[in-house]
Amino acid sequence: MKSVIIAGAVLLLASVTGCYYDNKQELYGSCDSSNVTFATTIEPIINANCVGCHGSSSPSAGISLVGYDQVALAANNGRLVGTMNNTGGHMLMPPGGKLDNCKLNQVNKWIRNGLPK
Numbered sequence: 001m002k003s004v005i006i007a008g009a010v011l012l013l014a015s016v017t018g019c020y021y022d023n024k025q026e027l028y029g030s031c032d033s034s035n036v037t038f039a040t041t042i043e044p045i046i047n048a049n050c051v052g053c054h055g056s057s058s059p060s061a062g063i064s065l066v067g068y069d070q071v072a073l074a075a076n077n078g079r080l081v082g083t084m085n086n087t088g089g090h091m092l093m094p095p096g097g098k099l100d101n102c103k104l105n106q107v108n109k110w111i112r113n114g115l116p117k
């Protein structure tokens, strides 16, 4: 009887941790921040989420985010992270809602690594 209870407890534990692991995989598994560069990771994020309003002709707030130089400028003056995280008195960007954690982590990593092209 005792062994049945123990076996049950082990099974329960296995299923709980298994589930936890699955969730973790789902949250972080597909988030590759191991080799973040502008061309492979950052530019697609910016193009999909920012350039619609911050394009090269008459961009919102006069801030163009087209190409490496413009995005690096925003990264260096703190506006990129400030707006994406809604910190430091910056407005939240994109205005419709924060990017997911994976993208925010990738942007942070890119900045920490010195803005690799």
Ligand code: HEC
Binding pocket: 046, 049, 050, 051, 052, 053, 054, 060, 061, 063, 065, 074, 079, 080, 082, 083, 084, 089, 090, 091, 093, 094, 095
């Ligand atoms: C739907 C249009 C839209 C999108 C998408 C958008 N922005 Fe903006 N952004 C604006 C507008 C409009 C302003 C100016 C708001 C104001 O001054 O009232 C602005 C202002 C800014 C500013 C200056 C304001 C500050 O607080 O520093 C930055 C930097 C910025 N956006 C970055 C971004 C980034 C980065 C993205 C993508 C993650 C993005 N924006 C996506 C419309 C947009």
